[in-house]
Amino acid sequence: MSASAGLIACHDCDLLHRRVPLPPRGTARCTRCGSRLYRDLRGGTERALALSLAAIVLLVVANSFPFLTFKMGGLVEQNHLASGVVELFDQGYWELACLVCFAIVIAPALRLGLLVFVTASLRFGWRPPGLGPALKLAGRLQEWAMLDVFLLGSLVAIIKLSDLAHVALGTSMYAFGALIVLLAAANSAFDSHEAWHALEQPPC
Secondary structure: OOOOOOEEEOOOOOOEEEOOOOOOOOEEEOOOOOOEEEEOOOOHHHHHHHHHHHHHHHHHHHHHOOOEEEEEOOEEEEEOHHHHHHHHHHOOOHHHHHHHHHHHHHHHHHHHHHHHHHHHHHHOOOOOOOHHHHHHHHHHHHHHOOHHHHHHHHHHHHHHHOOOOEEEEOHHHHHHHHHHHHHHHHHHHOOHHHHHHHHOOOOO
């Protein structure tokens, strides 16, 4: 057995600690800097898997139905999530269009898909090829999935436009709000440190 077996390094100060069993919902912290080392998330993998699957459904709904409906006089216009991206392309801002598309569609969808892949593999004891890189990429994509920033910007725009036209929220807007809540819950239930530790164990 390796001498480093059962050890964990603090991700802030690199101090090595020996892993010990925790009480339910307990948290182990670094004795030097106080940073969190790992948590006891019993059932966390199952919760993260279920929440990620539900979030994928909401992401599909959010991209399939109208986001907002503008009514001004006799003019009625429906907008989808992709409408802003298309408009940016039409105006020649293709770099910004690609960034917006990546932040509100591609990054969240890819991260959710990777979370399902990782959590399902851990839950059922699978060790498919690419599991480690998938876990690493899922962590990197978390900071690029800017759904909450997009929703906040949309709400600010809605408030400003409400003086000029009647703005009705579409099904996509409600699905988008619920999606952000589910993503936050999935991120809270999923512990990447525990996932890496589980990958070091032999498959069931």
